[in-house]
Amino acid sequence: MAKRGKVHELHKNNFAFLGLxxxxxxxxxxxxxxxxxxxxxxxxxxxxxxxEKHYLREEALTEQITSYLQKVSLSSQDAEKVLAALDSEQDKAREDAQSEVSVLKEQLSRVEAKLQKLLDIYLAGALSTEEYAAKKQSLLSEKVSLSEKITDFETKGLSWLEPAREFVKSLNQAANLLSSPNPSAMTTFLKNIGSNHIVNS
Incomplete structure (x- = not known):
């Protein structure tokens, strides 16, 4: 019963940085x-x-966290510059991806043409079944590889940009926390960017 009462007291006091x-x-x-x-x-x-034998008052802990936020924070002006740079990078990355996809699709078309030509030669009786099967398998493997590369460029080519944007926005959020300190908001921010934060008494 005493143990339950202690847990209840922890929740009742609502310690801002507990569990962080x-x-x-x-x-x-x-x-x-x-x-x-x-x-x-x-x-x-x-x-x-x-x-470590010491107790640390919440005010002192808040100062430690504030110091950390100062190191990682990004002002709104700087955040806008970084986000603008990411937008430019996105445009360039999209152009590069489209160019690469065009090259891959041309290669894929050539492989498909080779497959059709190989079939025509086989049907004309110029290749044995074993020769046809071996050459066909080689071309099919190349076709699958090219198709996978095209899919990767079309679906994953820009996938890193959105996490980068969110990271920049989170650093700007740190700056906002410094201008208006809120222990609960600080805890939420720190949990979002990673766990196992170290405290020094």
Whole structure:
């Protein structure tokens, strides 16, 4: 019953950074508790002894997170420049992809023509069944390879651009958090960009 009560207290106090951080000394999760009206964070020591003995007040932890956000943040002006550069890169990448697809389609047409010519030769009796089968298999393998490359260019050629845009926008979000600090929003941001953030007491 006591254990359940403790869990209930953690949720009741609504610690902003709970479940987000790892101890810098041992890598264990960080837990939290309220003392004298302040929120404190400490190592859970679930792996046993830990060199870290100190408690860290939420205000000090917020300063650490703010310092991190300052390092990764991107102003709206800089974000717009990067996004514009990505748009230009998209146009160039699309042109390059279209050019490459055109070349591949020409190669595919030649392979298909060879297959048809091979069939005509076989039907004319100029090739044995074994010779026809071997040459046909080689051309079919080449056809499949070309078709797969065309599909990759048409469906995946620009797939990296959208994640890049989202990443730039997230860095701009970090700048917005600095101008209007919000612990809950900070936690959401840090979870979105990655887990296992390290805290130093």
């Amino acid at each position: 951080l790892k101890c810098a000394s041992c890598g264990c999760s960080i837990t939290a508790e309220k003392q004298k009206g302040h929120n404190y964070y400490r190592c859970t020591r679930k792996k046993g002894l830990c060199q």
